[in-house]
Structures are given as structure tokens and as C-alpha cells.
Amino acid sequence: MxxxxxxxxxxxxxxxxxxxxxxxxxxxxxxxxxxxxxxxxxxxxxxxxxxxxxxDPETDDVVQAELAADAAAAAAREAELREAARIAARADELQALRRLGTLEQAQSRDGDEAVREELTRRAGGYAQADVDAWLARALAAHLGHYRVPAAREAAAGLLPQPVLAHAALLAELARLVPGTDADQLAFAARLATTDPEATGALAVFLARARS
Structure with missing residues (x-):
């Protein structure tokens, strides 16, 4: 024009x-x-x-900036939709494993913390005790994606305190009594659920005693 x-x-x-x-x-x-x-x-x-x-709008910096912002926003929305679909699919997978009784055999994956939130949402806000215990054991033993130190560090901001306390106590108990069967440590989950702060303190105490 x-x-x-x-x-x-x-x-x-x-x-x-x-x-x-x-x-x-x-x-x-x-x-x-x-x-x-x-x-x-x-x-x-x-x-x-x-x-x-x-x-010429193609040489208009303002118009081009707006188009770039629109494209970035559209890409972000698409990424959010893909991530939501991935989380839903993984939640369906874990639900199926729970029904089969084989959840403990599954390897944790990157993003399973968000999947835990999705499962809790589906349950109307109720804590998913079996999934929490599964994640705690994986974190304590450095299984699945928790083999990577960065994933373990990130877990501190992604998992609730009871799960973190449970994992910390399991890790110290495993060092204290190597080879202990997971069923023998079921009390750790109950302690973490009842009083996560005290459970975390116990884990710290055991670590000090061991050192």
C-alpha cells in the first residue's frame, strides 16, 4: 500500500x-x-x-514481531497438548499395570511425577499410595529415570514430602540392612504418610549414625 x-x-x-x-x-x-x-x-x-x-507488512518489524509471537504461542499450545496426551497415555498404562498387579515391575520414566498428579486428579484428589510407594522405591534405589542424578535432584521439587521422606528412609534402611525385601519395609510408607517430617529426620539420623 x-x-x-x-x-x-x-x-x-x-x-x-x-x-x-x-x-x-x-x-x-x-x-x-x-x-x-x-x-x-x-x-x-x-x-x-x-x-x-x-x-509492506513483511518489512514491518512490529507486524513481524506479532506474527513471531503468535507462532511461538501456537507452538507452545501444541507442545502443551502433546505433553498432556503423553501424560494421559502414561497414566492409562500405569493404571493397566496396577490392575495386572505388575506395577512394581515397571521402570519409572522422565515425567512420571506429572503422571502421578494426573492419577491423583482422576482419583478425586486421593493420594495414590501404590504409585507413591513405587516412585519412592525407584528414587531410593536409583531405578528407572532416577538413575540420572539430575532427575533425582529434580524430584525434590516435583514429588510431595511424604514420597521424598519415604524414599530417604528406604535408602538408609537398605544401606543399614542390605538385601532386605521390600515387603519388610512396608512400615516406612506408613511412617512417611503419617509424619513425613519425622520420617525425614529419622533418615537423616540413620545417615549420621552410619557415617
Whole structure:
């Protein structure tokens, strides 16, 4: 568009704005005001440019920045949808393993902390004791994705305190009595659920005693 075409579009937008102001139901038309402001910006852009300059949105930094922001937002929404689908599919998988009684044989994966939240949401907010115990054992023994130190560090901000306390106590008990069967340590989960702070303190005490 050349300066004349932009000026004509600006005049049309001004006319529409004046017309809207006369009608109470259109006085607060946000879209109309935004359109007017955009034509004013483009008019000023050409006024400051070399005479004869033609407006091209592909060379307009403001327009290109808006398009880039829109594309980034769309990509972020798509990524969120993919992640939500992944979490739902993994939650379905863990539910199936629970029904088969083989959850303990599964390896934890990156993102299972979010899957735990999804399972809790599906249960109406009730804690998933079996999933919590499974994650605690994996964290304590460095199984699955918890083999990676960064994943273990991240768990401190992703898992609730009872699960972390349970894992800490299991780790110390395993060092104290190597080879102990998991069923013999079922009391650790009950302690962590009842009083996670005291359970964590016990784990710290055992670590000190061992050292």
C-alpha cells in the first residue's frame, strides 16, 4: 500500500470510530479502536519514511514481531497438548499395570511425577499410595529415570514430602540392612504418610549414625 491508500484506510477507520461513538453498544468496541490505532501507526510509519515508500507488512518489524509471537504461542499450545496426551497415555498404562498387579515391575520414566498428579486428579484428589510407594522405591534405589542424578535432584521439587521422606528412609534402611525385601519395609510408607517430617529426620539420623 502506498501513502495514499493508507491515508484512505485511516480516514475510513476514523469515520467508523466516530460512528461507533454515537452508539452506546459500540462505544467500547475494542477491535475498532485497535484497528484505528494500527492504521495511525502505519500512517506515521510512512510519514517518517522516504517519500514514495510503499508499506509492506513483511518489512514491518512490529507486524513481524506479532506474527513471531503468535507462532511461538501456537507452538507452545501444541507442545502443551502433546505433553498432556503423553501424560494421559502414561497414566492409562500405569493404571493397566496396577490392575495386572505388575506395577512394581515397571521402570519409572522422565515425567512420571506429572503422571502421578494426573492419577491423583482422576482419583478425586486421593493420594495414590501404590504409585507413591513405587516412585519412592525407584528414587531410593536409583531405578528407572532416577538413575540420572539430575532427575533425582529434580524430584525434590516435583514429588510431595511424604514420597521424598519415604524414599530417604528406604535408602538408609537398605544401606543399614542390605538385601532386605521390600515387603519388610512396608512400615516406612506408613511412617512417611503419617509424619513425613519425622520420617525425614529419622533418615537423616540413620545417615549420621552410619557415617
Amino acid at each position: 502506498d501513502a495514499g491508500a493508507v491515508a484512505a484506510a485511516l480516514e475510513d477507520a476514523l469515520f467508523d470510530a466516530r460512528q461507533d461513538s454515537r452508539h452506546e453498544d459500540l462505544a467500547d468496541d475494542v477491535r475498532g479502536r485497535a484497528e484505528l490505532a494500527e492504521w495511525e501507526r502505519i500512517d506515521q510509519l510512512l510519514a517518517a519514511a522516504v517519500p514514495g515508500t510503499v508499506y
